[in-house]
Amino acid sequence: MTIGGEMPKKVLPTPEDFKEIEDYLKRHGFESLEPEKFSKERAYRLVPPRRVDGRETPFVYKDKGLEAWVWTSWLRNENRARENDPAWTIVVQSDALRYSREPIKRTLNFKKTLMNWAWIIWRRVSGRPTCEECGLFMDIAYGRGIGARYWKCNNIHRHASGEPVRLDWDFNMPPKAKKLLEKRRKAKERYRKKRRVQGKDPFAARKNRKRWTRVSKY
Numbered sequence: 001m002t003i004g005g006e007m008p009k010k011v012l013p014t015p016e017d018f019k020e021i022e023d024y025l026k027r028h029g030f031e032s033l034e035p036e037k038f039s040k041e042r043a044y045r046l047v048p049p050r051r052v053d054g055r056e057t058p059f060v061y062k063d064k065g066l067e068a069w070v071w072t073s074w075l076r077n078e079n080r081a082r083e084n085d086p087a088w089t090i091v092v093q094s095d096a097l098r099y100s101r102e103p104i105k106r107t108l109n110f111k112k113t114l115m116n117w118a119w120i121i122w123r124r125v126s127g128r129p130t131c132e133e134c135g136l137f138m139d140i141a142y143g144r145g146i147g148a149r150y151w152k153c154n155n156i157h158r159h160a161s162g163e164p165v166r167l168d169w170d171f172n173m174p175p176k177a178k179k180l181l182e183k184r185r186k187a188k189e190r191y192r193k194k195r196r197v198q199g200k201d202p203f204a205a206r207k208n209r210k211r212w213t214r215v216s217k218y
């Protein structure tokens, strides 16, 4: 696993890889948004921070008022992956980006990595918890620390306690997901430690990354 800074060798996915990724996503209830349909749906205007060459088919899974999006970097019309572009897994609520994993580089383990993280955001969306006090769906809140999230219900006038209710971000996540997340967090921690020892900003890659933007037309 490589995070930021280092440059692993690029290995672009093949049409067979993409087919496997697509089948996997569809089995999990994701639907593909073909560019023709995509441009008509005003709700889908959130685009990744990158130069767009060619039209990509994103996949979206909608459940419980949230949307899990997977951008694969695959150009279906041209039957190839974009030359310079990572893949993304994000969670969107009401047209706003609520969570984004770091971009996934196309390296040797790309297919497996993308499927794993697509599965994780699918679990996050399908497992959106309800508040134990008022029964409403809980929202994704920003925690302390870069990239930190947790579940929160701020509907305090309907809470007997009069306080917000909070749950761990990994609440409802199955053991396999927790294992993957743990492994990822440990790798990140190792990377940050190394950067600190080198006197470098451990969050430079994240800070320098361009933001997702909304556009009026795709």
Ligand SMILES: [Zn+2]
Residues within 6 Å of the ligand: 131, 132, 133, 134, 135, 136, 153, 154, 155, 156, 158, 159, 165
């Ligand atoms: Zn509540």
